[in-house]
Amino acid sequence: MKANYHTHTYRCKHGKGTDREFIEQAIASGLKVLGFSDHCPWVYDNDYESPIRMQPSDLDDYFSSLLSLKKEYEKDITIYIGFESEYIPELMEKQDQLLSGYPVDYMILGQHYNEPEYNSHYNGHGTNSLKQFTRYIDLIIEGMDSGRYKYVAHPDLLYYAGEESTRVEQYTRLCKYFKEHELPIEINLIGLKNGLHYPSDRLLRIAHEVVNTAIIGIDAHTPNLIGDIASIELGNTVAENYGIELIDYLPGLEPKI
Numbered sequence: 001m002k003a004n005y006h007t008h009t010y011r012c013k014h015g016k017g018t019d020r021e022f023i024e025q026a027i028a029s030g031l032k033v034l035g036f037s038d039h040c041p042w043v044y045d046n047d048y049e050s051p052i053r054m055q056p057s058d059l060d061d062y063f064s065s066l067l068s069l070k071k072e073y074e075k076d077i078t079i080y081i082g083f084e085s086e087y088i089p090e091l092m093e094k095q096d097q098l099l100s101g102y103p104v105d106y107m108i109l110g111q112h113y114n115e116p117e118y119n120s121h122y123n124g125h126g127t128n129s130l131k132q133f134t135r136y137i138d139l140i141i142e143g144m145d146s147g148r149y150k151y152v153a154h155p156d157l158l159y160y161a162g163e164e165s166t167r168v169e170q171y172t173r174l175c176k177y178f179k180e181h182e183l184p185i186e187i188n189l190i191g192l193k194n195g196l197h198y199p200s201d202r203l204l205r206i207a208h209e210v211v212n213t214a215i216i217g218i219d220a221h222t223p224n225l226i227g228d229i230a231s232i233e234l235g236n237t238v239a240e241n242y243g244i245e246l247i248d249y250l251p252g253l254e255p256k257i
């Protein structure tokens with residue numbers, strides 16, 4: 001594994017470790033690129049404070065810490081600074097305003113919610129709702145069409161507990177979209193390691209049929225996961241077993257050393 005673009009920090013309130021520890025672990029593991037993608041803050045219309053993502057007031061520290069470490073370690077590893085975010089149409093304008101002026105290298109799309117989270121179901125829970133499922137896929141496609149995001153984290157985060165044929169139909173629609181736009185699916189290592197419902201056998205089979213590529217995303221919330229060779233090996237094995245080609249780097253986010 002040469003690059004990981006899916007890394008969180010303690011600022012999202014469910015990650016641990018210092019920024020430096022993540023970077024030193026990545027160097028020790030032989031990564032050429034480490035991309036930070038902590039859960040992006042939203043600007044809500046009310047005073048709701050998310051317990052699972054950075055606050056707008058964390059942005060200055062996020063960038064100042066990572067920019068200084070990026071420079072300090074530039075001979076050892078290429079650091080990119082980005083975010084993992086949902087695509088929620090009514091909130092995008094204020095998020096753009098919030099981030100303007102910050103040197104954001106990239107974003108990945110993690111569609112944990114379809115609406116502002118205080119008003120929404122978590123997509124990671126199983127659902128029987130066809131409406132929620134199709135909205136989830138629609139928003140991912142609309143989000144990727146906006147050109148904001150480099151790839152979709154855990155595209156099968158939403159487990160649809162309804163008809164299998166519907167699940168196949170919707171995930172085929174998504175995989176074909178990825179194929180058409182040369183986007184990889186993510187093999188999410190937290191999901192794999194913890195035996196979560198993603199990456200799912202269903203999505204991987206479809207990705208094989210559609211001839212998608214894949215990228216491994218560690219989804220590291222602690223530095224040690226970046227050095228977890230067994231999980232990384234497992235990710236490689238899954239790609240190999242399903243006959244899916246892995247890509248090392250995201251376009252435009254290659255190593256600079």
Ligand SMILES: [Zn+2]
Binds near residue numbers: 084110154
């Ligand atoms: Zn996520």
Ligand SMILES: [Zn+2]
Binds near residue numbers: 006219
């Ligand atoms: Zn994540």
